[in-house]
Amino acid sequence: MNGKRWKRSATTVYNIGYHLIWCSKYRRKVLVSEVAERLKELLLQKARGIGVEIVQMEVMPDHVHLFVKTDPTNSPHFIVHQLKAYTSRVLRKEFPFLKSRLPSLWTRSYYCESVGHISEETIRKYIEDQKGK
Structure with missing residues (x-):
């Protein structure tokens, strides 16, 4: 088990990825030009x-898409919370017009989907096939 697909820690071999999406408050199109680049x-x-x-990032005028890879100790909620809190604080400080247009930069919600190399169907079949061994 070596290659770029897996990472290792002292006790774990893993490949954990998440597709994360979150929106600006009221879906306002404020993530443009210098704000988007700084974000x-x-x-x-x-x-x-x-x-x-x-791994991949796309900043749209009113939302953000990220594909991230992490270790098993970082939950999706922790990752999103850290990224949203930090970027909101810094961007609202550096771009004061964001404070006057929005009570907060981000909505409280987000979308998360786990992304893996192996499909859900393959895993289900593998586990089912273990009964006969």
Whole structure:
């Protein structure tokens, strides 16, 4: 088991990825031009700080898509909370017009889907097939 697909810790071999999406408050189209560029920098910076790899990122005018890889100790909720809190605080400080247009930068909700190399159907079949062994 070696290659880029798996990562290792002292006791674990893992491949954990999440597709995360969250929106600006009221779906306001404020994530454009300098705000969008700065948001990308801040997301990469904070992700490195919490041990998360951003594999793919797309900032749309009113929402953010991320594909992240992490270790088993980071929950999706922790990752999203850290990224949203940090970026909101810094962006609202650096771009004061965001404070006047929105009570907060992000909505309280987010979307999360686990992403893996093996499909759910394959895992179900593998577990079912273990009975006969």
